Amino acid sequence: MKRILIITGDGGESYETLxxxxxxxxxxxxxxxxxxxxxxxxxxxxxxxPGWDTYIExxxxxxxxxxxxxxxxxxxxxxxxxxxGRAPEFLxxxxxxxxxxxxxxxxxxxxxAICHGIQILVTAGLVKDRNITCxxxxxxxxxxxxGTFIGKDQAVRDGRIVTGQTWQxxxxxxxxxxxxxxxE
Numbered sequence: 001m002k003r004i005l006i007i008t009g010d011g012g013e014s015y016e017t018l019x020x021x022x023x024x025x026x027x028x029x030x031x032x033x034x035x036x037x038x039x040x041x042x043x044x045x046x047x048x049x050p051g052w053d054t055y056i057e058x059x060x061x062x063x064x065x066x067x068x069x070x071x072x073x074x075x076x077x078x079x080x081x082x083x084x085g086r087a088p089e090f091l092x093x094x095x096x097x098x099x100x101x102x103x104x105x106x107x108x109x110x111x112x113a114i115c116h117g118i119q120i121l122v123t124a125g126l127v128k129d130r131n132i133t134c135x136x137x138x139x140x141x142x143x144x145x146x147g148t149f150i151g152k153d154q155a156v157r158d159g160r161i162v163t164g165q166t167w168q169x170x171x172x173x174x175x176x177x178x179x180x181x182x183x184e
Contacts, residue, residue: 001028001029001030002029002030002078002079002181003029003030003032003076003077003078004020004024004029004030004031004032004077004078004079004080004081005032005034005072005074005077005079005080005081005100006020006021006024006031006032006033006034006080006081006083007034007035007069007080007081007082007083007091007097007100007101007117007120008033008034008035008041008043008065008083008085008087008091009035009036009041009065009087009090009091010035010041010042010043010087010090011042011043011044011085011086011087011089011090012035012041012043012044012083012084012085012086012087013043013044013045013046013060013083013084013085013087013115013116013167014043014044014045014060014061014063014085015045015060015167016083016084016085016114016115016167016170017033017043017063017083017085018043018061018063019167019170020081020083021033021063023174027178027181029181032066032067032077033063033064033065033066033067034065034066034067034068034069034072034100035065035067035068035069036068036069036091036094037065037068038064038065038066038067038068038071039064039065040062040063040064040065041062041063041064041065042059042060042062043060043061043062043063043085044057044058044059044060044085044086045057045058045059045060046084046085046166046167054137057086069094069096069097069100070096072096072100074100074103074104074107075103075107077104077109078109078110078181079104079109079110079111079112079180079181080100080101080104080109080110080111080112081112081113081114081117081177082101082111082112082113082114082117082118082120082121083114083115083117084114084115084116084117084118084135084166084167085115085116086116087116088116088117088118088119088120089116089119091120092119092120092122092123093123097120098120098123098124101120101121101124101126102124102125102126105124105126105160108160109160110160110161110162110177110180110181111126111160111161111162112161112162112163112164112173112177112180113134113161113162113163113164114163114164114165114166114167114169114173115134115135115138115164115165115166115167116134116135116138118132118134118135118138118141118142118163119138119141121161121163122138122141122142122145122147125145126161127142127145127146127147128145128146128147129146129147130147130148130158130159130161131147131148131150131156131158132147132148132149132150132156132158132161132163133149133150133151133153133154133155133156133163133164133165133169134149134163134164134165135165135166136151136165139151153172154168154169154171154172154173155169155172155173155175155176156176157176157180160180162176162177162180
């Protein structure tokens with residue numbers, strides 16, 4: 001059975017988190033949610049409303065994290081998913097999170113990231129010379145760190161990294177994710 005590590009925290013995108021957990025479990029995979037601490041997480045919903053220049057944020061669902069970052073043994077997982085929302089803005093400053101993501105890269109395992117989750121890839125130094133898609137307001141970070149932003153595609157695969165723009169990209173993103181997981 002494949003084991004997928006899902007990294008998020010308070011402020012993680014509710015729909016992205018729950019969709020991922022359910023979708024992986026539906027396929028018979030073990031999906032483990034990792035957060036800074038093992039606790040009930042406060043997720044959020046980001047959406048777009050007419051008249052707003054940016055997305056809005058509402059309280060989302062709660063979800064229990066399965067493991068604290070300090071207790072993650074990355075070698076026990078087959079791939080990692082970096083969830084969007086506001087959580088990556090905080091998580092990218094956690095050396096343990098960056099170490100975990102770098103482990104997946106150095107081990108040749110798949111890394112999946114969606115929306116603002118790409119901010120963690122940027123901090124880990126994994127976008128340089130890669131084709132990346134993400135939420136449009138993360139584009140500057142990707143390009144500033146040597147990545148090529150691909151805006152025309154909802155999801156992009158570059159080697160062992162798959163990126164998606166937003167939760168609206170789920171069909172295209174998960175099509176690529178599951179193609180990758182079937183390769184192994």
